[in-house]
Amino acid sequence: MKPTFTLQHIGINGKDRSDAVEIVTLFSNIFDLELRTEKKGSPFAGTCIEAMAGNGPGTHGHIAFYTPDMDAAIAYLEQKGIAINHASAKRNEDGSIYVIYLQNEIAGFAIQLINK
Numbered sequence: 001m002k003p004t005f006t007l008q009h010i011g012i013n014g015k016d017r018s019d020a021v022e023i024v025t026l027f028s029n030i031f032d033l034e035l036r037t038e039k040k041g042s043p044f045a046g047t048c049i050e051a052m053a054g055n056g057p058g059t060h061g062h063i064a065f066y067t068p069d070m071d072a073a074i075a076y077l078e079q080k081g082i083a084i085n086h087a088s089a090k091r092n093e094d095g096s097i098y099v100i101y102l103q104n105e106i107a108g109f110a111i112q113l114i115n116k
Helices: 017-031 070-079
Strands: 006-014 049-053 061-066 084-091 097-102 109-114
Touching (some): 006 017, 006 109
Antiparallel strands (some): 084 097
């Protein structure tokens, strides 16, 4: 059975935290998105634009896809010949993967799979 993939957000690489806040502030102002800069992690404009403080994965950033069944998604993509960067996996305490990247970029963007 084919797993489900849903576009979650686009992460844009910024130079530093100040640059990241500037990026999401622009998106927030243009599209009337909720500005979320108060947390320690990456700032967001709404839920769709993340700006990385310093270069994250990908030349330009990353495109995140949510999948409800990470194991099935990884197996499905590998069966299609898509290389997975297993070293990038972030795991829950139970060992299950909640973040992983594809090996190759597309148009300068890393492709992130998330399940959280």
